[in-house]
Amino acid sequence: MKFELPSIKNRTSCANCPVRKLKSFRDFTSPELEFVSRFKAGEMSVEAGTNFLNEGAHSAHLFTVLSGWAFRYKTMEDGRRQILNYAMPADLLGLQGSIIGEMQHSIEALTPLVLCVFERDRIHELYRKHPGLAYDLTWMAAREERILDEHLLSIGRRTAIERAAYLLSYLQLRSRVSGPLASNDNRLPITQQHVADTLGLSIVHTNKTLKKLSAKGLIKWLDRGCVVLDVDGLLEIANWKPEPTSGRPFI
Amino acid sequence: MKFELPSIKNRTSCANCPVRKLKSFRDFTSPELEFVSRFKAGEMSVEAGTNFLNEGAHSAHLFTVLSGWAFRYKTMEDGRRQILNYAMPADLLGLQGSIIGEMQHSIEALTPLVLCVFERDRIHELYRKHPGLAYDLTWMAAREERILDEHLLSIGRRTAIERAAYLLSYLQLRSRVSGPLASNDNRLPITQQHVADTLGLSIVHTNKTLKKLSAKGLIKWLDRGCVVLDVDGLLEIANWKPEPTSGRPFI
DNA sequence: CGATACTTTGACGAATATCAATCGCAGTGG
DNA sequence: CCACTGCGATTGATATTCGTCAAAGTATCG
Known part of the structure; x- marks a missing residue:
């Protein structure tokens, strides 16, 4: 830090x-x-x-x-x-x-x-x-609220593997929108500690959970980063249907 | 329903x-x-x-x-x-x-x-x-976002008893603001199922957790409702310091 | 009075945390 | 070049928390 x-x-x-x-x-x-x-x-x-x-x-x-x-x-x-x-x-x-x-x-x-x-x-x-x-600012605040609602559902009610699948598919989908401005490779730039602290899990359990996703061929964990191989597979495990956003505002 | x-x-x-x-x-x-x-x-x-x-x-x-x-x-x-x-x-x-x-x-x-x-x-x-x-609308959206942030911290990182103490003190403090318009007695009008579904716990575990708070004399659980006897005690267990809101807008 | 919704309890098993190492890699200084 | 260091990932053993199942208790309401 x-x-x-x-x-x-x-x-x-x-x-x-x-x-x-x-x-x-x-x-x-x-x-x-x-x-x-x-x-x-x-x-x-x-x-x-x-x-x-x-x-x-x-x-x-x-x-x-x-x-x-x-x-x-x-x-x-x-x-x-x-x-x-x-x-x-x-x-x-x-x-x-x-x-x-x-x-x-x-x-x-x-x-x-x-x-x-x-x-x-x-x-x-x-x-x-x-x-x-001004409307756009409210729009963006409302959007953040929606995302937090979904995170709350995940942490509160999804199992460890569902949560992990949710988070990684969420990040993967979002990273597409901003595309090349996000990162040069298609790697999610996070550590397992970040995943643990997002999902409310211990780092050890997070590691074991991510291994299961790797074993299913859905992701590949590299040093300091994650490559998503199969978003749809993750979405299915997470039991999550994200709605497509289009024409969103920004300032 | x-x-x-x-x-x-x-x-x-x-x-x-x-x-x-x-x-x-x-x-x-x-x-x-x-x-x-x-x-x-x-x-x-x-x-x-x-x-x-x-x-x-x-x-x-x-x-x-x-x-x-x-x-x-x-x-x-x-x-x-x-x-x-x-x-x-x-x-x-x-x-x-x-x-x-x-x-x-x-x-x-x-x-x-x-x-x-x-x-x-x-x-x-x-x-x-x-x-x-318009500003007030954004303000209210931002406030909701803040509350969700705090809930996320609770569900993700607090233990069962901390979560329960957090939720009940949160509701108790909020109910004060709207005072008599909220309910006639000072009872939080929720069931243990609501607590469970808010905290991401099972109803059985919720019940056992609430019993512990009762045993400490912090709350009293009535039929379909909860009376908070010691908010400060709850806040201490939850390890939570709410900031006072004043002069908030509404529409 | 029965029906329904809510609360309570104990026993058991599954999920998750903690502890304690170890491994691998990248950077750093000699 | 190599030892050293630090961070992140990994693993196995064990402890704790929490969920599930099953049952019973209690209050309210029609």
Whole structure:
């Protein structure tokens, strides 16, 4: 875990935003694009393993992931950790903190990360002048809520192997959307410890469970990463039918 | 489980809204109040045990709880059920469905329930004309997200007795805010089956766990309900420090 | 009064955690 | 180049937690 905060660099134009070029995102109107370009304070690069937002912080910023992966998590005093969700290109981070106040979870970079940085102060202006973007923010909050609902069902009611199959298929499906911006190979950039802390299992049991999935030929576990060989097989084990998202917004 | 949908009755003025009279909610400006009064389509009463929103539905409505309790849940094909969260007076229901589309969870009344009904179609007008209310909607979505984060930590990383202590203190603290609108006595209107389905435990193990909390004098379990005798004791066992919410918005 | 829903209990077995090593690989310094 | 170190993955043995099964107790309601 690293704690230094990198500085915010000069901004580049939103018109050329790499995320914007991906399929499955809606387009801005030109006043929106103009506003977002001013809303953007700059970009920030963080190394893998860096905690760039911490529980208890009153951050002045809001972030959109431009490339790389991160994860949100909470810890208890005695060190128990629960990973809440993963963030990939186009995902917004820090909205909870910006809207309500203090952050109640931490965020760590899973891979080298490039973030688009927004000024929290300007958010009221966004609501006043750009109802479409305001709607998008609510949309994104509602989407996160949905994902958490599904995670809750998994941790609460699925067995270990179902949970593992759910998580890996979930990550695999999400990684497709952001495609090349996520990682260069098609490897999920996580360790078994991450899986354990997401699923609420011990690391030993997680290892044994992942071995079962490997034995079925559904995944292959490499050093510090997982390759999904058969998403449909995973979905079947997990008993999960994800709904396709199309035309989702981002900022 | 009951499925009949009660009809929507005539509306009463938002100016006299009982929820509005509670402490800890922010006031509307008068244009906001005027808008919300028009946004409101009416009121709806449902019996305890009624499913008034179901997974897969494209509901034309959005609800605010005026009195009573409800819960959101998801089920798997084989019947496993996970309760996601509880709703009490002033809580908004159906936002996910209104913003993104199809509902991905169901909602059931835990007690007799009175709901304020809003027209989904008008929501864009709300964003266009009342940025303050739009912000409030995002605020409420972000709050729900926070609660789910905490639940996820509980189910994933707390032991059975910690989870039970967490849930009961959580419900107890929330029930204070809406006070008399929630229930007449200070009893949490849930069964052990609800506790089990919220915590991801079997009903038998839930029963044994609750017995331990009773033995410590922290709660008393009555028929179809729980009385919390010592919230602080529960909070200590759960190892949980809830942050006080003040001046929260509602619609 | 019976019927139903909820709670309670004990016995047993399955799932999962903990403990304690070991292995393999990548980076590091000599 | 090689020993050394640290992190992540792996494994077997054992302990604990938790689920399942089966049964009975208790209250409410028509």
